Amino acid sequence: ELKVEQNPLFLSMQEGKNYTIYCNYSTTSDRLYWYRQDPGKSLESLFVLLSNGAVKQEGRLMASLDTKARLSTLHITAAVHDLSATYFCAVATLWDRDDKIIFGKGTRLHILP
Amino acid sequence: ETGVTQTPRHLVMGMTNKKSLKCEQHLGHNAMYWYKQSAKKPLELMFVYNFKEQTENNSVPSRFSPECPNSSHLFLHLHTLQPEDSALYLCASSHTPSGDPRDTQYFGPGTRLTVL
Numbered sequence: 608e609l610k611v612e613q614n615p616l617f618l619s620m621q622e623g624k625n626y627t628i629y630c631n632y633s634t635t636s637d638r639l640y641w642y643r644q645d646p647g648k649s650l651e652s653l654f655v656l657l658s659n660g661a662v663k664q665e666g667r668l669m670a671s672l673d674t675k676a677r678l679s680t681l682h683i684t685a686a687v688h689d690l691s692a693t694y695f696c697a698v699a700t701l702w703d704r705d706d707k708i709i710f711g712k713g714t715r716l717h718i719l720p
Numbered sequence: 721e722t723g724v725t726q727t728p729r730h731l732v733m734g735m736t737n738k739k740s741l742k743c744e745q746h747l748g749h750n751a752m753y754w755y756k757q758s759a760k761k762p763l764e765l766m767f768v769y770n771f772k773e774q775t776e777n778n779s780v781p782s783r784f785s786p787e788c789p790n791s792s793h794l795f796l797h798l799h800t801l802q803p804e805d806s807a808l809y810l811c812a813s814s815h816t817p818s819g820d821p822r823d824t825q826y827f828g829p830g831t832r833l834t835v836l
Contacts, residue, residue: 640824642827648829649810649827649829650763650810650827651827652826655824697763709762710762710763711762712760712761713762
């Protein structure tokens, strides 16, 4: 059974600081997603990572994937208040084998001005 | 309207009521999904429809009944719900030309459901 664990689940940080959110998963996968959810709003797709060593960057956010370690990271550089949100990682099982996308519990990020 | 829309945005119902949630996607996608998001729990996939055919039902109680009349519309019919069914219900869609259900999903704003 595929399990997805994010940590930390809650993070309060000051503007200008760097931090990393971790996403571990328990079985082989070839696809990992990062989503953002603002309070009271829906999920917005940030990144899709498809291969070992994949790295994607958008503004102050950078996501990477290590399929051998079954680990993805979402790195925040010089955080700004607008990045306050809940960030979810989601992992897809391999196609043709009980196709599922399993979400982590989310990391609530609160950036203090 | 663009993207994925859901109505109503908020719904309060009694345990004996019958109501329906509606989702519409304007993206030309062929797959649609219902998710339940409860406080302090991971997002839970409830149903998957691919080309109007239900391809997954994750052991969802029968008091939730999905309907997908075409690739653009998805309904979730609710009856005799329990207070623990109170949650945010999210609809999503994706484009899966090869049938791979794991393509990036685009989410609607959700329906906040409260069961009294």
